[in-house]
Amino acid sequence: MRRSNLALVLRHLGARGSRSRAGIAADTGLNKATVSSLVAELVDRGLVREGEPHRAGAVGRPGKDVALDGRCVGGIGVEVNVDYLTAVVLDLTSTVLFEQRVALDVPSLPPEDVLDAVAGLTSRAIRECERRDVLPVGVTVAIPALVDVAAGVVAFAPNLRWRDVPVVRGLADRLTGPLAEHPMPIRVANDANLAALGEHAMGGVAGTADLVHLTGGMGVGAGVISGGRLLGGAEGFSGEVGHIQLDPAGHECGCGRRGCWETLVGMAGMLRLAADADDPVSDPALGLDQRLDMIRCRAETGDRRTLDALERVGAGLGVGAAILINFVNPRAVVLGGYFACLGPYLLGPMRAELRARVIAPDIGGCRVELSTLGFAAASRGGANAALEAVFDDPAIVPIRSAARVSATGSG
C-alpha cells in the first residue's frame, strides 16, 4: 500500500507537474500528513526535490513546490534500424542525458554481430549513467519487427532479414558485467509501438490517453495508446498496418498482393510517385535522408510533380488512417518518421480524406498532428518504457540516506 501511494504521488508529479504538498493532498485525496511522509521518502530516494518557495500571490503561507528530480535514475532506449543504431538515456523528467547514433548496415550482417554492436552501445550508455552517478533502471530495444514481447524474441523482421532472434537473451549474455553491477530488466518491442509510447510520454500530444502513432519508413507501422496504455496485443504483434489492402487493382507490393497501404504511402511508393526512374532522387545509392531532403526542397520550391505526389500520399494516408480511426476512435493521430518531415504537404489532403471517411461526426474529435520527436520517437519511447518501472514502484530506487553530494555513490 505504501508502494502504491508512493507511485501515486510520483505519477501525479510526473503527469501534472510540480506542486505543493497541500496541492498533492487535495488532488489525490490523500491526507496532508501522508503526503508529507511520502514526499520525504521520495526525496530520500532522490526521485523528488523541494523547489522554490512558491511565489506568493494569495493569502496564507506559501507552499514549497515539490518537483520530479530526474538526476538519480536513467532509462535506456536503444533502436535498431535498417542502417543505424541509436541509444539514448533519459532521466525521470524525460531529459536527454546521453544520445549516440552509429551507422550500421544491419541487413548485411549476421544478427550476432548486430547484437555485439547493440551491446557495445548499451554498455556505453550504462557507463555514462555511472559517470553521472545515475542509476540505470532498464533497457528497451526498439526493432522494426514482429516482436514476441513476452519471450523477448524477434520473430520476423523482413527489413533486417531476421527471423527468430532471441534479442533479450543475446543482449543479457553480452552484458553480464554491467548487469551484475546494475541488475535491470531488458526488453524488446516493436519500434512503432514504442514510438507511440514516446509520443504519449513526451511528444506534442503528451498525456493524451488515446492516440495512434503512424511511423513512415519503407513501410508503415502503427502504435496504439488506449486508455493511457500501450495496446501490445496478445503476442506483441500489434500495429502491422502496412499491408492493409486499399485497392486490389493497385500497385504491386512486396507481400505479393496489390494496393497495400505501404505501396501508396511508404517511402518507396512516395518516391515512385514523385520521380521517374532516371531522376536523381530515385538513385538508390543516395541515402534515404538525402533523397528525402531533395523531395522537401522541391516541394518548397513549388515543383508541381512533387506537390502532386505528396498530395496523393497525403490522401492515401487519410484513406488508411480513416480505417484505424473508425476502429479505435483515438483522440489524436500522430504522424512520425518521414511523414513528419513532409507533414505540411500531407496534412491537408489527409484531413480532407478523413472528413469524408470517418463515420463519427467531426472525425470523432480526433486531431491529426505531426510528431515532435520524429525519427527519435522509438528510442525515446523505449527509454520511457524502462522508466515506467520507477513510476510503478519507486521503492526499487535505493535510499541514499542524507548525503546529497556523493561522487561515487555505492548504492
Next chain:
Amino acid sequence: MRRSNLALVLRHLGARGSRSRAGIAADTGLNKATVSSLVAELVDRGLVREGEPHRAGAVGRPGKDVALDGRCVGGIGVEVNVDYLTAVVLDLTSTVLFEQRVALDVPSLPPEDVLDAVAGLTSRAIRECERRDVLPVGVTVAIPALVDVAAGVVAFAPNLRWRDVPVVRGLADRLTGPLAEHPMPIRVANDANLAALGEHAMGGVAGTADLVHLTGGMGVGAGVISGGRLLGGAEGFSGEVGHIQLDPAGHECGCGRRGCWETLVGMAGMLRLAADADDPVSDPALGLDQRLDMIRCRAETGDRRTLDALERVGAGLGVGAAILINFVNPRAVVLGGYFACLGPYLLGPMRAELRARVIAPDIGGCRVELSTLGFAAASRGGANAALEAVFDDPAIVPIRSAARVSATGSG
C-alpha cells in the same frame, strides 16, 4: 486498501472459480488470516458463500470451498435494436435471473416513445430484482450507434434514425421512482462493444484478455477487448468497421462509397449474393430471422448457389478481419450476430483468407470462434458491465447482518 483486497478476492473467485481460503491465500499472496477476514466480510455482504466441505482425497484437513454467491446482486442489461428491445438481469455468477424481449419497430417511433418502452422494460427488470430480494447495481443500455459514453448520449444511429438522443438522462428521468429506492448508475454503450464484453465475461472465450468480436447484422460492428479491458476509444466511438473500403470497384454502399466491408458481409450483401430479387428469400416482408433460417436450410441441403454465396461472405470476413488482426493482434476473433448462425459455412474460407493475409506467423496465434451467446451477447455484456461495479468495489453492497432469510429486505 481493505476495499482493493476485497475486490481482489472477489475477482479471483469470479475468474478462477471457487476454492478454499487457503487456496485463495496461496494464489493471491495474501495471508491466510487476512483472507479469512475478507471472506467473512464478503459473506456478510452476501456476495460469497461457503460451499461443500471439499471432497477429501489428499491428506490433511479438507478445506471448505468458498464460491461466488450470485443471489444478492443483479446487473441489468438492456438492448435496443432495430425491431426489438431486450432486458436481462444477471446475477454475480452470470446466471440469467430474468429475460424479456419485446418487439418494437424502433425506427418508426420517436426516440421519446422508445425510451418510454425501455424505461418500462427496465422497471420490470428492477421489480423482478425486488421480488427476488436482489439488489440491482446498475443498468447498461446497448445500442447500435455511435455512443458518447461519457455524456450518455447516442450521437448517431442510422439504423434507428436517431441523432443526439440523451439516453441516460431520458431514462433517469423516467425511472425516478425505482432509482430513488435503488440508486444505481445508468450507462449507454455501443452494442458491438458490449457484445465483446459479454463474450469476454461469459462466452466461449471467457477470460481471454485480447479478443475482437464481430457482430453481423445489417452492418458489421466490432468490439475489442485488450489487456482484459474494453477499448472504448476517446469518445466511445470505437468499433466502426463496417465501412472499411475493401474494393473501390466493389458494390455500392449506403455510405456513398463502393466496396465497403458491409456490402460484402452485411446481411443485405449476403442475401444479395445468395438469392435473386425474385427469390422468396429476398422478400423484405419476411423478418430477418425467417430469411436467415431459409438460407441455413438451403445450405444444409447443399444448395450450390447458397454455398457459393456463403463461401464468398466467409472470404470477405477473412479479408476484413485480417486488417483488424494485423492491427491489434488478438488472441481470438469471435463471430457473433448472424455470423454465428451460419458459422460452419463461413469459417473455412475465412480462415484460409486469414492464413494468407495475416502477417504474423500462424495468424499471430489468433483463434477464430463462433459466438456462444449469439444475438444475446450485447445485453449480457451490458449486464456484466453493470456488475463490474461490484467487482470493483464489493463494499457498495450493504451488509445484511446475520439474518439469511429476509423476504422484504430493507437494505
Next chain:
DNA sequence: CCGGTTAGTCGGTCGGATCAACGAATCGCG
C-alpha cells in the same frame, strides 16, 4: 489411538494512513 498433514481461527504486533492540533510563513489592515 496416534502421529502426520493441511485448514482455518485467535491474539499480538506493527506498518502506515488519518486526525487534530500546533508552529510557520505570508498577506491585509489598522
Next chain:
DNA sequence: CGCGATTCGTTGATCCGACCGACTAACCGG
C-alpha cells in the same frame, strides 16, 4: 509595526487492517 486571517507543513495520538506465530479442527494412514 503589530495583529488577525489564512494557508502550509509537521508532530503526536489513534486506529485500521495486514501479517505472524501458535493453536485448534478435521481428515489421513497405520
